[in-house]
Amino acid sequence: MNAVNTNTPNTNAADRHALVFGATGFIGRHLVLALGRAGVRVSTATRNPASHRRLTRWLHEHGHDTTPADLRTDFTDPALIQGDHQDVTEIYNCAGAYRFGMSADEARHANVDSVRAIVAFAARLPHLRRLVHVSGYRVGGQDPAPWNEQRRRETYQALGAYEASKVEADAVFQAEANRLNVPWSIVNPASVIGDSATGESDQYLGLASTLKDLWHGSLAAVPGNARTFVPVIAVDHLARFMTLLPLDDDAEHTAYWLLDDDTPALPSLLALVAEHYRVTTPRARIPVALLKRLPPRLTKADPETLTFLSEDRYPTTSAHAFAARHGLTMPDTAPTIHRWADHLAAHRFGDAPTGDRRFITTGGVRTFELGEPGTPTVVLPGLPVNADTWAPVITAMDHARAVDLPGLGMSAGHHGDWPAWLTALVTETGARHLVGHSIGAAAAVEAAAAHPGTVERLTLVAPFFLQARPARPARWTPLTRWYLSRVTPEALTDRLTGGTAPATALRSSVTDLRRGAAATTAARLLAATAQPRWREELQATLRRYPGRVHIIVGSDDPLTPEGRALVDTLPRVTVTTIPGAGHHPQLTHPDDLARAVREHATSPTTPGGLKITNA
Incomplete structure (x- = not known):
C-alpha cells in the first residue's frame, strides 16, 4: 500500500495546469509525458512550432496522444510567454544548455539569465502553487547571497563555464524567488540516464561518453579510484518525482538531491556495463589529479567533466522521505543501467539516433x-x-x-x-x-x-x-583480418561495390570490424566460403x-x-x-x-x- 501524504492539498489533476520550459529536452519530454499520464493539463513553452511538432510526435510514439498547448516563448521579450497562461498553477524549469566548451557569456545567458526571466514571469501568475527548478547534484544547495564579479570570475575559472553557470543559476533562482515571494522547489538530479523500463536516452555527454569508449575498446584506463562516485538517476523516476512536488506543502522552499544511492562506485559501474557488453574492463586506473594535469589531447576528456569525478556523497534523506510519502519506489539499479547501456550502444551513441x-x-x-x-x-x-x-x-x-x-x-x-x-x-x-x-x-x-x-x-x-x-587473397585469414581491421569506409565501399558513393552506409560496418574479434570472425567465415x-x-x-x-x-x-x-x-x-x-x-x-x-x-x-x- 502506498503511503498517504497528509501534507498534500486537496487538488485534483483536472485543476492543475502545468507550464514546462525546456519541454523538448531530455528531461522535459519525459516530464511532459509523466504529467500527461497523471491527467495534468500541460502547456509547453517552445521557441518555434517545429519544436512543438517534434515533441508532439515523440509523445504520440510513447503512447500519449493528448497534445500539450503550444505557448511561444522569447527570452528577449519582457513578457516571456505569448498565449493563454493566466491559470497556470505550476511551472517546471527544465530549460538551459547542457553542453561543455561554452564561453562564460554563452553559459550565463543560457543558464542564469533564463532563470531570472522565468522567476520574474512566475511572480506575475495569480494562481501559481509551485515553481520547480532543475539544478544539479554537484551544484545544488548554493547560498543565495548575491555574487560579486570576483567570485563570478574565480568560480567560472575553477569549474568551467557549464558547471559554474549552473552553480550561479542555483543561487540566483533561490534569491529571486525569495525576493519575489514565489513558492519554489528544487531538484538536484545526478547523472540522468535512460528510462528504467526501456533505457531510452538521447544524452551522450558525461558518463555516456565513457560507456562509448568502453564499448569501442578505447578506454585505456578507469578514471578515479575505488571510491569515485558518479551516481545516476533514471529519467522517468526523476519526472514522476517532479510531478509530485506541487502537491506537497512540505516541498515548498526545499531542495532535493535525487540519485540512486545504490549506484556502484565508478570502477564497479564500468565493470557492470563491461560484463553486459561482453568487453574487457581496463585494469589500469588513472587518478583524477593526474587527469587534470594531462592535456585533453592525451586524455580525450573535456576538462569540464573532470569535476564530476569525486568521492563525495550527497544528502538524499529528504528525497527518500518524500518518495516514501508518495509511494514512489526507486527502480532497480543494475537492470536500469543495463537497459540504458543497451540503448546507447544500439543507437551507436548518437550516430544512429532514430x-x-x-x-x-x-x-x-x-x-x-x-x-x-x-x-x-x-x-x-x-x-x-x-x-x-x-x-x-x-x-x-x-x-x-x-x-x-x-x-x-x-x-x-x-x-x-x-x-x-x-x-x-x-x-x-x-x-x-x-x-x-x-x-x-x-x-x-x-x-x-x-x-x-x-x-x-x-x-x-x-x-x-x-x-x-x-579470390585467393580473401581465403588467407591473417591477411583478410589485417585488412578488415584497418580498412576505411571509402576503401571498403570501393572493394565491395566498385565505387565510393555508398561509403556513408559502411561507416558503422567499419566501426564494428574494429571492435573485439569481429574482423577475425569475418575473415574466418570469408575463407570458409571457398x-x-x-x-x-x-x-x-x-x-x-x-x-x-x-x-x-x-x-x-x-x-x-x-x-x-x-x-x-x-x-x-x-x-x-x-x-x-x-x-x-x-x-x-x-x-x-x-x-x-x-x-x-x-x-x-x-x-x-x-x-x-x-x-
Whole structure:
C-alpha cells in the first residue's frame, strides 16, 4: 500500500495546469509525458512550432496522444510567454544548455539569465502553487547571497563555464524567488540516464561518453579510484518525482538531491556495463589529479567533466522521505543501467539516433536487431557488413527486421553459436521467412534444414555457394583480418561495390570490424566460403528444402553455371536479377532489392517450375 501524504492539498489533476520550459529536452519530454499520464493539463513553452511538432510526435510514439498547448516563448521579450497562461498553477524549469566548451557569456545567458526571466514571469501568475527548478547534484544547495564579479570570475575559472553557470543559476533562482515571494522547489538530479523500463536516452555527454569508449575498446584506463562516485538517476523516476512536488506543502522552499544511492562506485559501474557488453574492463586506473594535469589531447576528456569525478556523497534523506510519502519506489539499479547501456550502444551513441533498434538474447547470444520486433521476415546480413547496411531495405520492405549474425556487427558470440542461435531465432522469435545475404544465405539454409516445417520461405540474396569462389587473397585469414581491421569506409565501399558513393552506409560496418574479434570472425567465415565441402553441403541442403525459394542476384554477380543447374532442379523457385547490381545490392540498389523481396514474399511460384524475373 502506498503511503498517504497528509501534507498534500486537496487538488485534483483536472485543476492543475502545468507550464514546462525546456519541454523538448531530455528531461522535459519525459516530464511532459509523466504529467500527461497523471491527467495534468500541460502547456509547453517552445521557441518555434517545429519544436512543438517534434515533441508532439515523440509523445504520440510513447503512447500519449493528448497534445500539450503550444505557448511561444522569447527570452528577449519582457513578457516571456505569448498565449493563454493566466491559470497556470505550476511551472517546471527544465530549460538551459547542457553542453561543455561554452564561453562564460554563452553559459550565463543560457543558464542564469533564463532563470531570472522565468522567476520574474512566475511572480506575475495569480494562481501559481509551485515553481520547480532543475539544478544539479554537484551544484545544488548554493547560498543565495548575491555574487560579486570576483567570485563570478574565480568560480567560472575553477569549474568551467557549464558547471559554474549552473552553480550561479542555483543561487540566483533561490534569491529571486525569495525576493519575489514565489513558492519554489528544487531538484538536484545526478547523472540522468535512460528510462528504467526501456533505457531510452538521447544524452551522450558525461558518463555516456565513457560507456562509448568502453564499448569501442578505447578506454585505456578507469578514471578515479575505488571510491569515485558518479551516481545516476533514471529519467522517468526523476519526472514522476517532479510531478509530485506541487502537491506537497512540505516541498515548498526545499531542495532535493535525487540519485540512486545504490549506484556502484565508478570502477564497479564500468565493470557492470563491461560484463553486459561482453568487453574487457581496463585494469589500469588513472587518478583524477593526474587527469587534470594531462592535456585533453592525451586524455580525450573535456576538462569540464573532470569535476564530476569525486568521492563525495550527497544528502538524499529528504528525497527518500518524500518518495516514501508518495509511494514512489526507486527502480532497480543494475537492470536500469543495463537497459540504458543497451540503448546507447544500439543507437551507436548518437550516430544512429532514430529507428527501432535493440539488443535481444537469442540462443544465449547477445544479438543486435533492427526493424519491427517479432515480425516473421528476418534478414541475415552478409560479409563483411552489418544489419545497419540493410536499414533502408528494411524500411522499404515494411514489417521486417534484420539481425547481426553471432560474432558479426554488434552481436556477440561466434560461428560455433550458429546452431543454437538459429534454432532460437526460428522457434522463439517467430522467424518464418529468412532473407539471407551471402554468408547469411548459408545461415538461412541451415536454419531451414533444421526446421523445415517452421521456415516457410527462403529468400537468398547473392548466395555465395551458388556463385564464384572468392579470390585467393580473401581465403588467407591473417591477411583478410589485417585488412578488415584497418580498412576505411571509402576503401571498403570501393572493394565491395566498385565505387565510393555508398561509403556513408559502411561507416558503422567499419566501426564494428574494429571492435573485439569481429574482423577475425569475418575473415574466418570469408575463407570458409571457398571450401568446396561446405559449399556442396549447402547445395545439397537447399535441394532437400521443401519450401519456396526466391534467389536474388545482381547482373554483375550472377550464378555460376553449376549454380544455375542446381536451381533448375528446385521445384518451387524464383530467380530475380537486378540489373547493374553486384554482390551487395542492399548498398547500391536498396529500393530494387526491397521491391523484389516484398513482391515475391507473397506471390507463389508455379509448382514444379522455375520462375525468372528482372527487378
